[in-house]
Amino acid sequence: MVDVTSLFEITWTVIAVFIGLVVYFTWSIVRPKYAGLNIPPFPAPKRFLTGHLHLWIPKHELDVVRDMRAATGDIFSLDFFGKLMVVVNGHENVKEMFIKHWSEAPNRPVFVHQHILDEVNCGVLNATGENWKAQRTATISILRDFGMGKNRLAEKIVEEVGVFVNKLKSFDSKPVDFKLLINVSRANVICAMIIGKRFDHDDPKFSKLVKQVHTAFSKVILVAFARFLPFDVFGIKIWVDSMFDFRNEFALPYIEASKKNSLGNEPPDCYIPAYRQKMEQETQKGLTKYLNEKNLSASILQLFLGGTETTSTTIYWTVLYLLHHPEIQQKAFKEIEAHVGLDRLPTLAEKPQLCYLEAVIRESQRMAAVSAMIPRIATKSFELKGYTIPKDTTILVNTVTSLQDAQTWGDPENFRPERFLSADGNLLSPEEFIPFGMGKRTCLAENLGKMELFLFLSAMIQHFRLEPEDAEELPPLKGQIQMVHVPKPYKIKFVPRLQQ
Numbered sequence: 001m002v003d004v005t006s007l008f009e010i011t012w013t014v015i016a017v018f019i020g021l022v023v024y025f026t027w028s029i030v031r032p033k034y035a036g037l038n039i040p041p042f043p044a045p046k047r048f049l050t051g052h053l054h055l056w057i058p059k060h061e062l063d064v065v066r067d068m069r070a071a072t073g074d075i076f077s078l079d080f081f082g083k084l085m086v087v088v089n090g091h092e093n094v095k096e097m098f099i100k101h102w103s104e105a106p107n108r109p110v111f112v113h114q115h116i117l118d119e120v121n122c123g124v125l126n127a128t129g130e131n132w133k134a135q136r137t138a139t140i141s142i143l144r145d146f147g148m149g150k151n152r153l154a155e156k157i158v159e160e161v162g163v164f165v166n167k168l169k170s171f172d173s174k175p176v177d178f179k180l181l182i183n184v185s186r187a188n189v190i191c192a193m194i195i196g197k198r199f200d201h202d203d204p205k206f207s208k209l210v211k212q213v214h215t216a217f218s219k220v221i222l223v224a225f226a227r228f229l230p231f232d233v234f235g236i237k238i239w240v241d242s243m244f245d246f247r248n249e250f251a252l253p254y255i256e257a258s259k260k261n262s263l264g265n266e267p268p269d270c271y272i273p274a275y276r277q278k279m280e281q282e283t284q285k286g287l288t289k290y291l292n293e294k295n296l297s298a299s300i301l302q303l304f305l306g307g308t309e310t311t312s313t314t315i316y317w318t319v320l321y322l323l324h325h326p327e328i329q330q331k332a333f334k335e336i337e338a339h340v341g342l343d344r345l346p347t348l349a350e351k352p353q354l355c356y357l358e359a360v361i362r363e364s365q366r367m368a369a370v371s372a373m374i375p376r377i378a379t380k381s382f383e384l385k386g387y388t389i390p391k392d393t394t395i396l397v398n399t400v401t402s403l404q405d406a407q408t409w410g411d412p413e414n415f416r417p418e419r420f421l422s423a424d425g426n427l428l429s430p431e432e433f434i435p436f437g438m439g440k441r442t443c444l445a446e447n448l449g450k451m452e453l454f455l456f457l458s459a460m461i462q463h464f465r466l467e468p469e470d471a472e473e474l475p476p477l478k479g480q481i482q483m484v485h486v487p488k489p490y491k492i493k494f495v496p497r498l499q500q
C-alpha cells in the first residue's frame with residue numbers, strides 16, 4: 001500500500017525545491033551586480049525586482065529625466081530588473097562621454113530585434129570595433145563619391161521635392177496629416193542613393209514598405225517584451241515579419257540583381273554596386289574580411305531606417321513650429337521670394353543666401369531634439385566625474401540638455417531663430433548645438449540630412465502658406481519618445497501661395 005504521508009512529503013519537497021530554484025535563478029538574473037561600487041546616485045528608492053520601472057512608465061520620458069536631474073544631479077543611476085542604466089546630463093558631461101570616454105563606451109546597446117534578425121554586430125549602425133570602422137569608412141567614402149552635400153545627389157532630391165510639392169497641391173488646401181507622404185518622399189531619396197531608382201507615391205508595395213519601417217521605428221522598444229506574448233498583442237510579430245520582408249523582398253533582391261551587372265571600371269551610381277566594388281577591391285588586396293554581403297544587407301536597412309525617420313520627423317516638427325509662429329513663416333517666405341523667386345524650386349546654390357531659413361531649421365532642430373537620448377553601452381569600467389560606471393552599463397546621453405539648457409541658451413523654451421544669427425546676419429553654430437551627435441560615432445550623413453532639410457522645407461514654404469486645421473486650437477508642441485522624439489500626429493492645410 002502507498003504511504004500517503006510520505007507521498008505528501010515528497011510532493012511538497014519537489015514543489016519547495018522547484019520554487020527555490022525559480023527564486024535562485026530569478027535572483028541571479030536580477031541581483032544588482034553593482035553593489036558596493038561608487039555608482040551615481042539613484043533619484044528614488046528602487047522596488048524589489050522591477051527597480052525604477054514604475055517611475056519611467058506613466059509619464060513623458062523627457063519630463064521624468066528632467067525631474068530626476070533636478071532632484072539628483074547631472075549624472076544619476078536607474079535600475080531596471082537589476083540592470084544598471086546611467087543617465088548623463090549637461091553639455092560638459094555629454095562632451096566628456098562622447099569625446100573623453102569614447103573608447104570605453106563606443107557602441108550602442110544590442111536591441112532584441114538585432115538577435116531576431118541575426119544582425120548583432122552587423123551594418124554600420126550596429127557594428128562594433130574593427131567591423132564598425134570598416135563599414136563606416138566604406139559608407140562615408142561611397143556617400144562622398146555620390147556628392148553627398150554636393151550637386152549630384154542634390155539634383156535627385158530636387159526632383160523628389162518637385163513630386164512632393166505637386167502631391168501637396170493635390171490636397172486642395174484640405175487638412176491632411178503629411179507624415180506618410182514625407183516619409184515616402186524621403187525614402188525615395190534613400191532609394192535613389194542605395195539602388196539608383198525611385199518609386200511612385202502610389203506604388204502600393206513601396207508605400208507598405210515605408211509604413212512598415214515607420215511602424216518599426218515606433219515599436220522597436222516594445223519588441224523586446226511583446227514578441228514572447230501569446231497572440232500578436234501589440235502588432236509586434238507583424239513588425240518582426242515586416243523586417244524580414246524588407247530584407248527578403250528589398251535588400252537581398254537588389255543585391256542579387258546588382259551581381260548580374262559587371263562592376264567594370266565605371267564609377268557606380270548607387271550604394272549597392274559601390275559597396276560591392278569596394279568588397280572586391282579589398283578582397284583582391286587581402287585587406288579586410290569585414291566588407292561582406294551580410295553587412296551590406298544590414299546597412300541597407302539601417303540607412304533606410306536612419307535616413308528616413310530622422311529627417312522626416314525634423315521636417316514634421318519644423319512645420320509644426322511654423323504653424324505656431326506665422327510671423328516667422330512669413331519672414332522665411334519673404335527671404336525665399338527675394339533670393340529665389342516663385343517660379344522655380346530653390347537649389348543648393350541659394351543655401352548660403354537663405355540664412356534666416358537656415359536659422360529656422362537650426363532652431364527647430366534645437367527645440368525638437370529629435371535624437372534626444374543617445375544610448376551607449378560601457379565595454380569596460382571607467383570613472384565619470386568621480387563615479388564608477390561599471391562594464392555593461394547602459395548609458396543614456398541626454399542631448400536635450402546640450403540643446404536646451406538655460407545656461408547656454410538663456411530662453412530655451414522660446415522659438416527664436418535669431419539666436420542662430422550674428423548681428424550682421426551670419427549663421428552661428430554654438431558648440432552645444434549637436435542634433436547630429438558628437439564625436440567619432442556622430443551621424444555619418446549629416447551633410448545629406450542638412451541638404452534635404454533645406455531643399456524640402458524651402459520648397460514647402462515657397463509654395464504654401466502652412467495653416468492649422470483649427471486656428472483656435474493648434475496641435476500641441478509636446479512630443480513623445482519613440483526611437484526618435486516625435487510630435488503627436490497632426491493635420492495641416494497647405495494653401496498654395498500662387499492662387500492668392
Ligand code: HEM
Pocket residue numbers: 124125126136190302303306307308310311314370371374375435436437438440441442443444445446448449450453
Ligand atoms: C535630420 C536628419 C538626421 C539627424 C538629426 C540624424 C541624427 C543622428 C544621430 C544623433 C546619430 C547618432 C550619433 C551617435 O550615436 O553618437 C546618427 C547616426 C547615424 N545616422 Fe543620422 N541623422 C540624420 C540623417 C541621417 C541620414 C539622411 C542618414 C542616411 C542616409 C543617416 C544615417 C545614420 C547612420 C548610418 C548613423 C550611425 C553612424 C555610426 O554608427 O557610425 N542619418 N544620426
